[in-house]
Amino acid sequence: MKDLDYLRDAFGPTGSLRAAINLGNPILAGMDRRTGMPYGISVDIAGELARRLRLPLEPVVVSSAGKSVEVVRAGQADVGFFAIDPQRSDGIVFAPAYVVIEGCYLVREPSPITQNDQVDQEGIKLVVGKGSAYDLYLSRAVGKAEIVRADTSPAVVDHFIYTGADVAAGVRQQLEADALRLGGLRLLPGRFMEIQQAVGMPVRDQASLDFLWSLVEELKASGFVAESMKRHGIVGAAVAPLL
Incomplete structure (x- = not known):
C-alpha cells in the first residue's frame, strides 16, 4: 500500500477531506438544526476516513444523490455517498457497498394496485426523485x-x-x-429493488481505491457500520455483506 503522505495528497488535495453528504436520503444523513451540522452514517464513515488519513473533514452538504455525484465529478468533493449504478461510473469508482436499502412503492389506500408487478402499466404515473438510484433503475426497467x-x-x-x-x-x-x-397511504409489499449504498470517489490510482476498499470492509466487519446505524436509529436498511 502507498504511504500515508501519498494517500493524504490523493484524497485531500486541498488539505482537507471534502465529503459530499447527501441529505436527500434519511438513512445516510440528516441535519442537526441546533448546530447546523450534518450527522448520520455517511458522516461517521467520512469522519473515520478523514481520521485515518489525518485530514480535517469538510462536509459538502447537498440535497440529493444526483447533486452528490455532480460535485464529486466536478472536483468539488473528494468522496461522495450514493448508490452504485452503472450510469454513475463515468469518472467515478466505488468501494464495496456498506449498507443495502429497499426501494419500495407507495400508493393511496383506495388504489387497485396491490403488488409491485402491477405498477408498470399504461396510464400509470410513477413519481421518483430526479437522479436517484431508483430513478436510474426504473428508467431502464x-x-x-x-x-x-x-x-x-x-x-x-x-x-x-x-x-x-x-x-x-x-x-x-x-x-x-x-x-x-400524511395518512391514507400504504406501501406495497416487498421491494422492487435493493439499493447498494457505497462510497464513491473520482477515478484515481489503484492504491487509493484499495485503501478505500479495505477501510469499508474493515468498518463492516468490525461492527462500526452496525453501531453507527444503531446510534442514529436507522431502520429499513442492513449492513452490506462482506466481499
Whole structure:
C-alpha cells in the first residue's frame, strides 16, 4: 500500500477531506438544526476516513444523490455517498457497498394496485426523485408507466399527492415516514429493488481505491457500520455483506 503522505495528497488535495453528504436520503444523513451540522452514517464513515488519513473533514452538504455525484465529478468533493449504478461510473469508482436499502412503492389506500408487478402499466404515473438510484433503475426497467420526476427524493410523496399521480417510489424509510405524516397511504409489499449504498470517489490510482476498499470492509466487519446505524436509529436498511 502507498504511504500515508501519498494517500493524504490523493484524497485531500486541498488539505482537507471534502465529503459530499447527501441529505436527500434519511438513512445516510440528516441535519442537526441546533448546530447546523450534518450527522448520520455517511458522516461517521467520512469522519473515520478523514481520521485515518489525518485530514480535517469538510462536509459538502447537498440535497440529493444526483447533486452528490455532480460535485464529486466536478472536483468539488473528494468522496461522495450514493448508490452504485452503472450510469454513475463515468469518472467515478466505488468501494464495496456498506449498507443495502429497499426501494419500495407507495400508493393511496383506495388504489387497485396491490403488488409491485402491477405498477408498470399504461396510464400509470410513477413519481421518483430526479437522479436517484431508483430513478436510474426504473428508467431502464419500466416500459409502460410514465415516470414523473420530483426535484429530490424527500419531495417525492408531496409531489405524488399534489399531481394526483398513481404511485410513488423511494427508500422504504422515507415512504413509511411520509405515509405516517400524511395518512391514507400504504406501501406495497416487498421491494422492487435493493439499493447498494457505497462510497464513491473520482477515478484515481489503484492504491487509493484499495485503501478505500479495505477501510469499508474493515468498518463492516468490525461492527462500526452496525453501531453507527444503531446510534442514529436507522431502520429499513442492513449492513452490506462482506466481499
